[in-house]
Amino acid sequence: MNGWRLRLLxxxxxxxxWEALFRLRLWPPYVFPSMLSVGESxxxxxxxxSYPLAIAVSIRRILMGYGLSLAIGxxxxxxxGRIKFVQDTVGTLVLSLQALxxxxxxxxxxxxxxxxxxxxxxxxxxxxxxxxxxxxADGVRNTPPLxxxxxxxxxxxxxxxxxxxxxxAALPAIISGMKLGWSFAWRSLMAxxxxxxxxxxxxxxxxxxxxxDMSQVIAVxxxxxxxxxxxxxxxxxxxxxRIRERWGLHTAx
Amino acid sequence: MKLELRSVTKTFKxxxxxxxxxxxxxxxxxxxxxxxxxxxxGCGKSTLLNIVAGLEKPDSGEVRMDDQPVTRPGRxxxxxxxxxxxxxxLNVCDNVAFGLAAAxxxxxxxxxxxxxxxxxxxxxxxxxxxxHELSGGMKQRVALARALALEPQVLLMDEPFAALxxxxxDSLHDELQDIWAQTGKTILFVTHNVRExxxxxxxxxxxxxxxxxxxxxxxxxxxxxxxxxxxxxxxxARQVLADLKEEVMAAAQEEAEHERLAA
Numbered sequence: 024m025n026g027w028r029l030r031l032l033x034x035x036x037x038x039x040x041w042e043a044l045f046r047l048r049l050w051p052p053y054v055f056p057s058m059l060s061v062g063e064s065x066x067x068x069x070x071x072x073s074y075p076l077a078i079a080v081s082i083r084r085i086l087m088g089y090g091l092s093l094a095i096g097x098x099x100x101x102x103x104g105r106i107k108f109v110q111d112t113v114g115t116l117v118l119s120l121q122a123l124x125x126x127x128x129x130x131x132x133x134x135x136x137x138x139x140x141x142x143x144x145x146x147x148x149x150x151x152x153x154x155x156x157x158x159x160a161d162g163v164r165n166t167p168p169l170x171x172x173x174x175x176x177x178x179x180x181x182x183x184x185x186x187x188x189x190x191x192a193a194l195p196a197i198i199s200g201m202k203l204g205w206s207f208a209w210r211s212l213m214a215x216x217x218x219x220x221x222x223x224x225x226x227x228x229x230x231x232x233x234x235x236d237m238s239q240v241i242a243v244x245x246x247x248x249x250x251x252x253x254x255x256x257x258x259x260x261x262x263x264x265r266i267r268e269r270w271g272l273h274t275a276x
Numbered sequence: 277m278k279l280e281l282r283s284v285t286k287t288f289k290x291x292x293x294x295x296x297x298x299x300x301x302x303x304x305x306x307x308x309x310x311x312x313x314x315x316x317x318g319c320g321k322s323t324l325l326n327i328v329a330g331l332e333k334p335d336s337g338e339v340r341m342d343d344q345p346v347t348r349p350g351r352x353x354x355x356x357x358x359x360x361x362x363x364x365x366l367n368v369c370d371n372v373a374f375g376l377a378a379a380x381x382x383x384x385x386x387x388x389x390x391x392x393x394x395x396x397x398x399x400x401x402x403x404x405x406x407x408h409e410l411s412g413g414m415k416q417r418v419a420l421a422r423a424l425a426l427e428p429q430v431l432l433m434d435e436p437f438a439a440l441x442x443x444x445x446d447s448l449h450d451e452l453q454d455i456w457a458q459t460g461k462t463i464l465f466v467t468h469n470v471r472e473x474x475x476x477x478x479x480x481x482x483x484x485x486x487x488x489x490x491x492x493x494x495x496x497x498x499x500x501x502x503x504x505x506x507x508x509x510x511x512x513a514r515q516v517l518a519d520l521k522e523e524v525m526a527a528a529q530e531e532a533e534h535e536r537l538a539a
Binding site: 177179180187194 | 329330331349350351353354355357359361363364365366374375377378379406407408409422423426432
Protein backbone atom coordinates (compact mmCIF):
# COMPACT_ATOMS: atom_id res chain seq x y z
CA MET A 24 0.00 0.00 0.00
CA ASN A 25 2.77 2.34 0.97
CA GLY A 26 4.63 1.46 -2.23
CA TRP A 27 1.59 2.29 -4.28
CA ARG A 28 1.10 5.63 -2.57
CA LEU A 29 4.74 6.53 -3.18
CA ARG A 30 4.49 5.61 -6.84
CA LEU A 31 1.30 7.61 -7.27
CA LEU A 32 2.85 10.64 -5.61
CA UNK A 33 5.95 10.36 -7.77
CA UNK A 34 3.97 10.30 -10.98
CA UNK A 35 1.75 13.19 -9.90
CA UNK A 36 4.89 15.18 -9.11
CA UNK A 37 6.32 14.25 -12.51
CA UNK A 38 3.18 15.48 -14.30
CA UNK A 39 3.16 18.67 -12.25
CA UNK A 40 6.81 19.30 -13.10
CA TRP A 41 6.01 18.75 -16.77
CA GLU A 42 3.17 21.25 -16.73
CA ALA A 43 5.29 23.76 -14.77
CA LEU A 44 8.13 23.42 -17.27
CA PHE A 45 5.68 23.96 -20.11
CA ARG A 46 4.40 27.14 -18.50
CA LEU A 47 7.91 28.57 -18.39
CA ARG A 48 7.59 28.72 -22.20
CA LEU A 49 11.24 27.78 -22.76
CA TRP A 50 10.32 25.99 -25.99
CA PRO A 51 7.48 26.49 -28.46
CA PRO A 52 4.46 24.17 -27.87
CA TYR A 53 5.13 22.09 -31.01
CA VAL A 54 8.46 21.08 -29.53
CA PHE A 55 7.37 20.67 -25.92
CA PRO A 56 3.58 20.27 -25.71
CA SER A 57 1.65 20.77 -22.52
CA MET A 58 0.38 17.87 -20.50
CA LEU A 59 -3.14 19.05 -21.14
CA SER A 60 -2.80 19.03 -24.91
CA VAL A 61 -1.37 15.51 -24.76
CA GLY A 62 -4.36 14.54 -22.66
CA GLU A 63 -6.63 16.15 -25.25
CA SER A 64 -4.91 14.21 -28.07
CA UNK A 65 -5.36 11.01 -26.14
CA UNK A 66 -9.04 11.73 -25.53
CA UNK A 67 -9.72 12.72 -29.11
CA UNK A 68 -7.84 9.70 -30.47
CA UNK A 69 -9.77 7.35 -28.27
CA UNK A 70 -13.05 9.08 -29.08
CA UNK A 71 -12.73 9.10 -32.88
CA UNK A 72 -11.74 5.42 -32.90
CA SER A 73 -8.30 5.87 -34.44
CA TYR A 74 -6.45 4.77 -31.29
CA PRO A 75 -8.63 1.76 -30.58
CA LEU A 76 -8.18 0.64 -34.18
CA ALA A 77 -4.41 1.08 -34.01
CA ILE A 78 -4.29 -0.71 -30.66
CA ALA A 79 -6.35 -3.58 -32.04
CA VAL A 80 -4.08 -3.96 -35.06
CA SER A 81 -0.89 -3.86 -32.97
CA ILE A 82 -2.29 -6.30 -30.41
CA ARG A 83 -3.29 -8.69 -33.15
CA ARG A 84 0.19 -8.57 -34.61
CA ILE A 85 1.93 -9.06 -31.30
CA LEU A 86 -0.33 -11.95 -30.35
CA MET A 87 0.49 -13.71 -33.58
CA GLY A 88 4.19 -12.87 -33.50
CA TYR A 89 4.64 -13.62 -29.84
CA GLY A 90 2.58 -16.79 -30.03
CA LEU A 91 4.69 -17.97 -32.94
CA SER A 92 7.85 -17.12 -30.99
CA LEU A 93 6.73 -19.29 -28.09
CA ALA A 94 5.67 -22.11 -30.40
CA ILE A 95 9.15 -22.11 -31.98
CA GLY A 96 11.31 -20.98 -29.08
CA UNK A 97 10.18 -23.36 -26.34
CA UNK A 98 10.56 -26.63 -28.29
CA UNK A 99 13.83 -25.40 -29.79
CA UNK A 100 15.11 -24.49 -26.33
CA UNK A 101 14.08 -27.90 -25.00
CA UNK A 102 16.06 -29.63 -27.74
CA UNK A 103 18.98 -27.30 -27.34
CA GLY A 104 19.13 -27.82 -23.60
CA ARG A 105 19.19 -31.61 -23.84
CA ILE A 106 21.06 -32.43 -27.04
CA LYS A 107 24.64 -31.29 -27.23
CA PHE A 108 24.72 -31.40 -31.02
CA VAL A 109 21.81 -28.96 -31.26
CA GLN A 110 23.39 -26.76 -28.60
CA ASP A 111 26.72 -26.62 -30.45
CA THR A 112 25.10 -25.80 -33.78
CA VAL A 113 21.75 -24.07 -33.46
CA GLY A 114 22.62 -22.81 -29.98
CA THR A 115 25.64 -20.94 -31.23
CA LEU A 116 23.61 -19.43 -34.07
CA VAL A 117 20.89 -18.30 -31.68
CA LEU A 118 23.45 -16.74 -29.37
CA SER A 119 25.10 -14.83 -32.24
CA LEU A 120 21.82 -13.58 -33.62
CA GLN A 121 20.96 -12.29 -30.17
CA ALA A 122 23.50 -9.52 -30.85
CA LEU A 123 21.42 -8.29 -33.79
CA UNK A 124 18.56 -5.86 -33.11
CA UNK A 125 15.62 -7.55 -34.77
CA UNK A 126 14.65 -4.46 -36.78
CA UNK A 127 17.79 -5.08 -38.84
CA UNK A 128 15.83 -7.95 -40.38
CA UNK A 129 13.26 -5.56 -41.87
CA UNK A 130 14.99 -4.95 -45.23
CA UNK A 131 15.33 -8.68 -45.83
CA UNK A 132 11.85 -9.33 -44.53
CA UNK A 133 10.38 -6.78 -46.94
CA UNK A 134 12.28 -8.40 -49.77
CA UNK A 135 11.16 -11.91 -48.84
CA UNK A 136 7.60 -11.26 -47.83
CA UNK A 137 6.80 -7.96 -49.53
CA UNK A 138 4.88 -5.15 -47.90
CA UNK A 139 2.75 -7.59 -46.00
CA UNK A 140 1.83 -8.60 -42.46
CA UNK A 141 4.24 -11.48 -42.82
CA UNK A 142 7.20 -9.15 -42.99
CA UNK A 143 6.33 -7.49 -39.73
CA UNK A 144 5.54 -10.83 -38.10
CA UNK A 145 8.96 -12.02 -39.12
CA UNK A 146 10.61 -9.06 -37.41
CA UNK A 147 8.58 -9.63 -34.25
CA UNK A 148 9.44 -13.31 -34.17
CA UNK A 149 13.13 -12.61 -34.68
CA UNK A 150 12.91 -10.21 -31.76
CA UNK A 151 11.29 -12.60 -29.31
CA UNK A 152 12.20 -16.12 -30.31
CA UNK A 153 15.88 -15.93 -29.42
CA UNK A 154 15.45 -14.94 -25.80
CA UNK A 155 12.69 -17.53 -25.34
CA UNK A 156 14.95 -20.21 -26.83
CA UNK A 157 17.98 -19.24 -24.77
CA UNK A 158 16.06 -19.04 -21.49
CA UNK A 159 14.37 -22.38 -22.10
CA ALA A 160 17.66 -24.06 -22.98
CA ASP A 161 19.28 -22.58 -19.88
CA GLY A 162 16.44 -23.77 -17.69
CA VAL A 163 16.64 -27.26 -19.14
CA ARG A 164 20.41 -27.44 -18.74
CA ASN A 165 20.10 -26.34 -15.13
CA THR A 166 17.57 -29.01 -14.20
CA PRO A 167 19.06 -30.50 -11.01
CA PRO A 168 20.49 -33.92 -11.99
CA LEU A 169 19.01 -35.28 -8.76
CA UNK A 170 15.48 -34.63 -10.07
CA UNK A 171 16.30 -36.61 -13.19
CA UNK A 172 17.76 -39.49 -11.21
CA UNK A 173 14.79 -39.53 -8.86
CA UNK A 174 12.37 -39.52 -11.80
CA UNK A 175 14.27 -42.24 -13.66
CA UNK A 176 14.38 -44.51 -10.65
CA UNK A 177 10.60 -44.13 -10.48
CA UNK A 178 10.33 -45.37 -14.03
CA UNK A 179 9.99 -42.07 -15.90
CA UNK A 180 11.81 -41.98 -19.23
CA UNK A 181 11.72 -40.47 -22.70
CA UNK A 182 8.87 -38.08 -23.34
CA UNK A 183 7.44 -38.53 -19.83
CA UNK A 184 10.72 -37.31 -18.39
CA UNK A 185 10.43 -34.17 -20.56
CA UNK A 186 6.83 -33.34 -19.81
CA UNK A 187 6.74 -34.26 -16.14
CA UNK A 188 10.21 -33.28 -14.94
CA UNK A 189 12.41 -31.29 -17.31
CA UNK A 190 9.70 -28.89 -18.47
CA UNK A 191 8.29 -28.08 -15.03
CA ALA A 192 11.78 -27.86 -13.52
CA ALA A 193 12.69 -25.34 -16.21
CA LEU A 194 9.45 -23.41 -15.81
CA PRO A 195 10.80 -20.50 -13.75
CA ALA A 196 13.52 -19.92 -16.35
CA ILE A 197 11.04 -20.30 -19.21
CA ILE A 198 8.71 -17.72 -17.66
CA SER A 199 11.52 -15.17 -17.33
CA GLY A 200 12.47 -15.90 -20.92
CA MET A 201 8.84 -15.39 -21.98
CA LYS A 202 8.76 -12.09 -20.13
CA LEU A 203 11.94 -10.92 -21.78
CA GLY A 204 10.67 -12.20 -25.12
CA TRP A 205 7.46 -10.25 -24.69
CA SER A 206 9.28 -6.96 -24.21
CA PHE A 207 11.53 -7.69 -27.19
CA ALA A 208 8.51 -8.56 -29.30
CA TRP A 209 6.74 -5.36 -28.34
CA ARG A 210 9.79 -3.23 -29.13
CA SER A 211 10.36 -4.96 -32.43
CA LEU A 212 6.75 -4.48 -33.40
CA MET A 213 6.85 -0.77 -32.63
CA ALA A 214 10.11 -0.34 -34.56
CA UNK A 215 8.65 -2.24 -37.48
CA UNK A 216 5.44 -0.25 -37.52
CA UNK A 217 7.36 3.02 -37.33
CA UNK A 218 9.35 2.19 -40.43
CA UNK A 219 6.78 0.32 -42.40
CA UNK A 220 3.56 2.20 -42.45
CA UNK A 221 0.33 0.35 -42.42
CA UNK A 222 -1.93 0.80 -39.41
CA UNK A 223 -0.89 0.05 -35.84
CA UNK A 224 0.39 2.23 -33.04
CA UNK A 225 3.73 2.77 -34.72
CA UNK A 226 1.99 4.29 -37.68
CA UNK A 227 0.07 6.69 -35.43
CA UNK A 228 3.40 7.78 -34.05
CA UNK A 229 4.83 8.38 -37.53
CA UNK A 230 1.69 10.26 -38.46
CA UNK A 231 2.14 12.51 -35.42
CA UNK A 232 5.68 13.23 -36.53
CA UNK A 233 4.67 14.02 -40.08
CA UNK A 234 1.92 16.37 -38.91
CA UNK A 235 4.35 17.92 -36.43
CA ASP A 236 1.87 17.04 -33.72
CA MET A 237 4.03 16.24 -30.72
CA SER A 238 0.95 15.93 -28.51
CA GLN A 239 -0.09 12.94 -30.55
CA VAL A 240 3.42 11.50 -30.54
CA ILE A 241 3.59 11.66 -26.76
CA ALA A 242 0.02 10.40 -26.38
CA VAL A 243 0.82 7.33 -28.51
CA UNK A 244 4.06 6.76 -26.60
CA UNK A 245 2.01 6.66 -23.43
CA UNK A 246 -0.37 4.12 -24.92
CA UNK A 247 2.60 1.95 -25.92
CA UNK A 248 4.06 2.13 -22.42
CA UNK A 249 0.66 1.43 -20.87
CA UNK A 250 0.09 -1.72 -22.91
CA UNK A 251 3.58 -3.04 -22.25
CA UNK A 252 3.20 -2.38 -18.55
CA UNK A 253 -0.31 -3.79 -18.38
CA UNK A 254 0.77 -7.11 -19.88
CA UNK A 255 3.72 -7.31 -17.53
CA UNK A 256 1.63 -6.56 -14.47
CA UNK A 257 -1.50 -8.47 -15.39
CA UNK A 258 0.09 -11.52 -17.00
CA UNK A 259 3.68 -12.13 -15.96
CA UNK A 260 3.81 -10.77 -12.43
CA UNK A 261 1.05 -13.00 -11.02
CA UNK A 262 2.54 -16.07 -12.70
CA UNK A 263 5.99 -15.27 -11.38
CA UNK A 264 4.60 -14.66 -7.92
CA ARG A 265 2.79 -18.00 -7.94
CA ILE A 266 5.92 -19.83 -9.00
CA ARG A 267 8.00 -18.13 -6.34
CA GLU A 268 5.46 -19.16 -3.71
CA ARG A 269 5.28 -22.71 -4.90
CA TRP A 270 9.03 -23.17 -5.20
CA GLY A 271 9.50 -21.42 -1.85
CA LEU A 272 11.68 -18.74 -3.43
CA HIS A 273 9.84 -15.72 -2.08
CA THR A 274 11.91 -13.59 0.23
CA ALA A 275 10.51 -11.97 3.33
CA UNK A 276 8.88 -8.58 2.86
CA MET B 277 12.04 -61.82 -5.10
CA LYS B 278 15.72 -62.56 -5.40
CA LEU B 279 18.45 -59.98 -5.82
CA GLU B 280 21.90 -61.17 -6.83
CA LEU B 281 25.11 -59.29 -7.47
CA ARG B 282 27.80 -61.25 -9.26
CA SER B 283 31.40 -59.96 -9.35
CA VAL B 284 30.35 -56.36 -9.82
CA THR B 285 33.34 -54.21 -10.68
CA LYS B 286 33.43 -50.53 -11.50
CA THR B 287 36.27 -48.17 -12.32
CA PHE B 288 35.97 -44.42 -12.66
CA LYS B 289 38.24 -42.92 -15.24
CA UNK B 290 39.46 -39.40 -14.85
CA UNK B 291 42.37 -37.30 -16.03
CA UNK B 292 44.12 -37.98 -12.75
CA UNK B 293 44.05 -41.68 -13.42
CA UNK B 294 41.64 -44.50 -12.80
CA UNK B 295 39.96 -45.15 -9.50
CA UNK B 296 38.82 -48.65 -8.83
CA UNK B 297 35.51 -47.87 -7.09
CA UNK B 298 34.20 -51.40 -6.72
CA UNK B 299 36.00 -54.68 -6.95
CA UNK B 300 34.34 -58.00 -7.37
CA UNK B 301 31.25 -57.50 -5.24
CA UNK B 302 29.17 -60.62 -4.88
CA UNK B 303 26.07 -60.50 -2.79
CA UNK B 304 22.69 -62.17 -2.42
CA UNK B 305 19.75 -60.42 -0.88
CA UNK B 306 16.76 -62.50 0.10
CA UNK B 307 13.16 -61.38 -0.10
CA UNK B 308 12.12 -59.17 2.81
CA UNK B 309 15.66 -58.80 4.08
CA UNK B 310 17.00 -55.53 5.49
CA UNK B 311 20.64 -55.21 4.42
CA UNK B 312 22.87 -52.30 5.38
CA UNK B 313 25.97 -51.35 3.42
CA UNK B 314 28.31 -49.69 5.87
CA UNK B 315 31.53 -47.98 4.95
CA UNK B 316 33.61 -44.81 5.04
CA UNK B 317 32.91 -42.11 2.52
CA GLY B 318 34.44 -42.88 -0.83
CA CYS B 319 34.23 -46.65 -0.45
CA GLY B 320 31.84 -46.94 -3.39
CA LYS B 321 28.73 -47.92 -1.46
CA SER B 322 26.59 -45.31 -3.22
CA THR B 323 28.00 -46.42 -6.54
CA LEU B 324 27.01 -49.97 -5.72
CA LEU B 325 23.48 -48.82 -4.89
CA ASN B 326 23.29 -46.88 -8.15
CA ILE B 327 24.33 -49.97 -10.06
CA VAL B 328 21.59 -52.01 -8.41
CA ALA B 329 19.20 -49.18 -9.24
CA GLY B 330 20.30 -49.30 -12.88
CA LEU B 331 21.36 -45.65 -12.79
CA GLU B 332 24.95 -46.69 -13.44
CA LYS B 333 26.43 -49.64 -15.29
CA PRO B 334 29.13 -51.91 -13.91
CA ASP B 335 32.27 -52.45 -15.99
CA SER B 336 31.98 -56.16 -15.43
CA GLY B 337 29.83 -58.50 -13.43
CA GLU B 338 26.10 -58.18 -13.25
CA VAL B 339 23.10 -57.54 -11.10
CA ARG B 340 20.19 -59.94 -11.45
CA MET B 341 16.74 -59.42 -10.14
CA ASP B 342 14.56 -62.54 -10.20
CA ASP B 343 17.05 -63.99 -12.70
CA GLN B 344 16.64 -61.04 -15.04
CA PRO B 345 19.76 -58.90 -15.61
CA VAL B 346 19.36 -55.30 -14.45
CA THR B 347 20.28 -52.91 -17.25
CA ARG B 348 18.29 -49.79 -16.48
CA PRO B 349 16.21 -48.13 -13.76
CA GLY B 350 12.94 -49.83 -12.99
CA ARG B 351 9.96 -49.34 -10.74
CA UNK B 352 10.75 -52.59 -8.96
CA UNK B 353 13.88 -50.96 -7.45
CA UNK B 354 13.24 -47.42 -6.29
CA UNK B 355 15.98 -45.22 -4.82
CA UNK B 356 15.56 -42.82 -1.92
CA UNK B 357 18.32 -40.22 -1.92
CA UNK B 358 19.99 -38.25 0.83
CA UNK B 359 18.24 -35.10 -0.33
CA UNK B 360 14.59 -36.01 -0.61
CA UNK B 361 14.55 -34.87 -4.28
CA UNK B 362 10.86 -33.99 -4.09
CA UNK B 363 9.58 -31.90 -6.99
CA UNK B 364 8.80 -28.31 -5.94
CA UNK B 365 6.22 -27.86 -8.70
CA LEU B 366 4.02 -30.58 -7.21
CA ASN B 367 2.27 -30.57 -3.87
CA VAL B 368 2.90 -33.40 -1.41
CA CYS B 369 0.11 -35.62 -2.68
CA ASP B 370 1.10 -35.20 -6.34
CA ASN B 371 4.70 -35.91 -5.44
CA VAL B 372 3.68 -39.21 -3.90
CA ALA B 373 1.59 -39.97 -6.98
CA PHE B 374 4.42 -39.05 -9.37
CA GLY B 375 5.61 -42.51 -10.28
CA LEU B 376 2.09 -43.76 -10.89
CA ALA B 377 1.29 -40.68 -12.98
CA ALA B 378 4.45 -41.22 -15.02
CA ALA B 379 3.32 -44.79 -15.63
CA UNK B 380 -0.03 -43.49 -16.86
CA UNK B 381 -2.22 -44.74 -14.00
CA UNK B 382 -5.71 -43.20 -13.95
CA UNK B 383 -6.10 -40.22 -11.57
CA UNK B 384 -8.48 -41.96 -9.17
CA UNK B 385 -6.15 -44.92 -8.71
CA UNK B 386 -3.03 -42.85 -8.15
CA UNK B 387 -4.78 -40.55 -5.66
CA UNK B 388 -5.98 -43.62 -3.74
CA UNK B 389 -2.47 -45.05 -3.63
CA UNK B 390 -0.95 -41.70 -2.71
CA UNK B 391 -3.37 -41.27 0.18
CA UNK B 392 -2.77 -44.82 1.33
CA UNK B 393 0.97 -44.25 1.61
CA UNK B 394 0.63 -40.76 3.04
CA UNK B 395 -1.41 -42.40 5.78
CA UNK B 396 1.42 -44.88 6.31
CA UNK B 397 3.94 -42.07 6.89
CA UNK B 398 1.32 -40.05 8.82
CA UNK B 399 1.35 -36.99 6.56
CA UNK B 400 -2.21 -36.96 5.25
CA UNK B 401 -2.84 -33.51 6.71
CA UNK B 402 0.04 -32.17 4.60
CA UNK B 403 -1.24 -33.54 1.31
CA UNK B 404 -1.79 -30.09 -0.20
CA UNK B 405 1.38 -28.54 1.23
CA UNK B 406 4.21 -27.25 -0.93
CA UNK B 407 7.51 -29.04 -0.59
CA HIS B 408 9.35 -26.08 0.93
CA GLU B 409 6.82 -25.95 3.76
CA LEU B 410 7.99 -29.34 5.08
CA SER B 411 10.79 -30.02 7.55
CA GLY B 412 13.71 -32.21 6.53
CA GLY B 413 12.25 -35.25 8.27
CA MET B 414 8.85 -34.75 6.67
CA LYS B 415 10.47 -34.48 3.26
CA GLN B 416 12.13 -37.85 3.74
CA ARG B 417 8.84 -39.36 4.86
CA VAL B 418 7.19 -38.03 1.72
CA ALA B 419 10.07 -39.43 -0.33
CA LEU B 420 9.51 -42.78 1.38
CA ALA B 421 5.79 -42.66 0.61
CA ARG B 422 6.57 -41.68 -2.98
CA ALA B 423 8.83 -44.71 -3.38
CA LEU B 424 6.42 -47.09 -1.63
CA ALA B 425 3.49 -45.91 -3.75
CA LEU B 426 5.12 -47.67 -6.69
CA GLU B 427 5.05 -50.85 -4.63
CA PRO B 428 8.61 -51.77 -5.56
CA GLN B 429 10.08 -55.07 -4.51
CA VAL B 430 13.29 -53.45 -3.33
CA LEU B 431 13.85 -50.11 -1.65
CA LEU B 432 17.32 -48.68 -2.22
CA MET B 433 18.14 -46.08 0.40
CA ASP B 434 21.23 -43.92 -0.07
CA GLU B 435 22.07 -42.35 3.31
CA PRO B 436 18.52 -41.01 3.50
CA PHE B 437 18.80 -39.73 7.07
CA ALA B 438 22.36 -38.41 6.98
CA ALA B 439 21.33 -34.77 6.63
CA LEU B 440 18.82 -34.85 9.49
CA UNK B 441 19.26 -33.91 13.13
CA UNK B 442 19.72 -36.76 15.63
CA UNK B 443 16.20 -36.64 17.12
CA UNK B 444 14.52 -36.67 13.74
CA UNK B 445 16.79 -39.48 12.63
CA ASP B 446 15.95 -41.61 15.66
CA SER B 447 12.23 -41.23 15.10
CA LEU B 448 12.66 -42.09 11.44
CA HIS B 449 14.55 -45.22 12.44
CA ASP B 450 11.49 -46.28 14.44
CA GLU B 451 9.21 -45.39 11.59
CA LEU B 452 11.25 -47.20 8.96
CA GLN B 453 11.44 -50.39 11.05
CA ASP B 454 7.71 -50.14 11.53
CA ILE B 455 7.01 -49.65 7.82
CA TRP B 456 9.40 -52.43 6.92
CA ALA B 457 7.56 -54.78 9.30
CA GLN B 458 4.21 -53.76 7.81
CA THR B 459 5.14 -53.91 4.14
CA GLY B 460 7.75 -56.67 4.14
CA LYS B 461 9.87 -54.81 1.59
CA THR B 462 13.42 -55.83 0.81
CA ILE B 463 15.66 -52.92 1.75
CA LEU B 464 19.25 -52.16 0.79
CA PHE B 465 20.36 -49.28 2.96
CA VAL B 466 23.63 -47.35 2.56
CA THR B 467 25.09 -45.56 5.57
CA HIS B 468 28.39 -44.49 7.11
CA ASN B 469 26.85 -44.59 10.59
CA VAL B 470 27.62 -47.83 12.45
CA ARG B 471 24.78 -47.59 14.93
CA GLU B 472 22.30 -46.69 12.25
CA UNK B 473 23.33 -49.82 10.35
CA UNK B 474 22.88 -51.96 13.44
CA UNK B 475 19.53 -50.42 14.36
CA UNK B 476 18.10 -51.13 10.95
CA UNK B 477 19.84 -54.09 9.37
CA UNK B 478 19.38 -57.85 9.57
CA UNK B 479 22.76 -57.98 7.96
CA UNK B 480 25.44 -55.32 7.96
CA UNK B 481 28.05 -55.48 5.24
CA UNK B 482 31.19 -53.61 6.07
CA UNK B 483 32.77 -52.17 2.95
CA UNK B 484 36.36 -51.11 2.60
CA UNK B 485 37.69 -48.43 0.36
CA UNK B 486 39.77 -48.31 -2.84
CA UNK B 487 39.00 -50.68 -4.23
CA UNK B 488 35.58 -50.92 -2.63
CA UNK B 489 34.80 -54.45 -1.62
CA UNK B 490 32.86 -56.21 1.11
CA UNK B 491 35.30 -56.77 3.93
CA UNK B 492 33.15 -58.39 6.54
CA UNK B 493 29.59 -59.31 7.23
CA UNK B 494 27.80 -58.95 10.56
CA UNK B 495 24.48 -60.52 11.32
CA UNK B 496 22.40 -58.46 13.64
CA UNK B 497 19.96 -60.61 15.58
CA UNK B 498 19.03 -58.14 18.30
CA UNK B 499 15.27 -58.05 18.92
CA UNK B 500 13.22 -55.36 17.20
CA UNK B 501 12.23 -52.63 17.43
CA UNK B 502 15.76 -51.52 18.14
CA UNK B 503 16.80 -48.17 19.48
CA UNK B 504 20.06 -46.45 18.88
CA UNK B 505 20.97 -46.37 22.60
CA UNK B 506 20.19 -50.06 23.39
CA UNK B 507 23.07 -51.52 25.41
CA UNK B 508 23.49 -54.62 23.33
CA UNK B 509 23.51 -52.48 20.22
CA UNK B 510 26.11 -50.10 21.57
CA UNK B 511 28.33 -53.10 22.40
CA UNK B 512 27.94 -54.56 18.94
CA ALA B 513 28.64 -51.16 17.44
CA ARG B 514 31.94 -50.92 19.32
CA GLN B 515 33.21 -54.04 17.62
CA VAL B 516 32.14 -52.94 14.17
CA LEU B 517 33.51 -49.50 14.77
CA ALA B 518 36.96 -50.88 15.46
CA ASP B 519 36.90 -52.56 12.05
CA LEU B 520 35.51 -49.50 10.37
CA LYS B 521 38.19 -47.28 11.89
CA GLU B 522 40.82 -49.45 10.29
CA GLU B 523 39.12 -48.80 6.98
CA VAL B 524 38.88 -45.08 7.50
CA MET B 525 42.56 -44.99 8.37
CA ALA B 526 43.42 -47.08 5.34
CA ALA B 527 41.39 -44.77 3.13
CA ALA B 528 43.08 -41.70 4.58
CA GLN B 529 46.48 -43.28 4.15
CA GLU B 530 45.73 -44.20 0.58
CA GLU B 531 44.61 -40.65 -0.09
CA ALA B 532 47.82 -39.30 1.43
CA GLU B 533 49.82 -41.67 -0.73
CA HIS B 534 47.92 -40.49 -3.80
CA GLU B 535 48.69 -36.90 -2.80
CA ARG B 536 52.36 -37.70 -2.35
CA LEU B 537 52.60 -39.35 -5.77
CA ALA B 538 50.83 -36.45 -7.38
CA ALA B 539 53.09 -33.85 -5.76
